Amino acid sequence: MKSIVIGVAGGSGSGKSTFTNRIKKYFGDDVVVLYHDNYYRSQDGIPFEQRVTVNYDHPDALETDLMVEHLKKLKAGESIECPVYDFAKNTRSSQVLRIDPKPVILVEGILLLADPRVRELLDIKVYVEADADERILRRISRDVEERGRDMKGIINQYLTTVKPMHYLYVEPTRAKADVVINSGKNDIAFDLFVSKISQILREMKQEGLS
Numbered sequence: 001m002k003s004i005v006i007g008v009a010g011g012s013g014s015g016k017s018t019f020t021n022r023i024k025k026y027f028g029d030d031v032v033v034l035y036h037d038n039y040y041r042s043q044d045g046i047p048f049e050q051r052v053t054v055n056y057d058h059p060d061a062l063e064t065d066l067m068v069e070h071l072k073k074l075k076a077g078e079s080i081e082c083p084v085y086d087f088a089k090n091t092r093s094s095q096v097l098r099i100d101p102k103p104v105i106l107v108e109g110i111l112l113l114a115d116p117r118v119r120e121l122l123d124i125k126v127y128v129e130a131d132a133d134e135r136i137l138r139r140i141s142r143d144v145e146e147r148g149r150d151m152k153g154i155i156n157q158y159l160t161t162v163k164p165m166h167y168l169y170v171e172p173t174r175a176k177a178d179v180v181i182n183s184g185k186n187d188i189a190f191d192l193f194v195s196k197i198s199q200i201l202r203e204m205k206q207e208g209l210s
């Protein structure tokens with residue numbers, strides 16, 4: 001099976017998942033999503049109080065080697081067993097997720113475009129743009145509602161690691177993207193991607209590649 005790989009990067013809270021999930025919902029079984037977030041390293045070796053002080057916005061916090069290996073396998077038509085990260089516990093869960101290869105592979109993560117090995121595997125590189133104030137406001141709601149965090153912890157983490165790492169490692173990768181989209185709820189960008197992906201899927205089907 002031949003695949004097209006689309007990488008979606010951007011700051012935390014920019015709307016990457018919103019955009020990616022909308023594409024996945026539209027194309028259903030033709031699309032698989034690989035979340036770089038699931039490749040955060042296990043923090044099982046340290047107590048919870050220490051886990052919350054780790055710099056999760058530095059490239060070293062992620063096991064990108066494993067994700068590169070998995071992405072290569074999916075591209076080669078092989079299934080993978082992806083780790084599953086538990087944000088409430090700040091470590092990997094005991095679960096793994098079997099992911100089967102599909103004609104369209106979406107890969108998503110804040111630091112995706114920071115690694116040349118990942119960039120090399122991507123056919124289309126997208127950067128989702130959003131103002132810093134909107135990103136932090138969205139992150140506050142999401143982290144409280146979905147990731148088991150409190151206000152004090154979110155603010156402390158934002159000021160000590162999220163913000164400085166964003167300007168050091170995430171924002172510079174905007175220049176590596178083929179397409180920069182303004183907001184994950186951008187209907188024009190969504191329509192353009194639907195038509196591009198539909199065209200690629202049609203060509204793959206005509207050539208008998210998917």
Ligand SMILES: Nc1ncnc2c1ncn2[C@@H]1O[C@H](COP(=O)(O)OP(=O)(O)O)[C@@H](O)[C@H]1O
Nearest residue numbers: 011012013014015016017018138142183184185
């Ligand atoms: N353009 C937008 N307007 C309003 N809310 C948004 C917008 N984009 C994303 N959100 C909301 O912000 C939160 C974080 O978005 P998400 O897509 O998970 O960001 P990311 O994956 O980049 O961290 C979600 O609750 C989402 O519904």
Ligand SMILES: O=c1ccn([C@@H]2O[C@H](COP(=O)(O)O)[C@@H](O)[C@H]2O)c(=O)[nH]1
Nearest residue numbers: 012013037040056057087090091110162
């Ligand atoms: O244990 C962890 C691991 C990561 N984070 C934060 O997650 C975001 C990236 O996820 P998005 O879905 O793109 O927001 C990153 O900024 C890390 O700070 C965490 O808080 N705890």
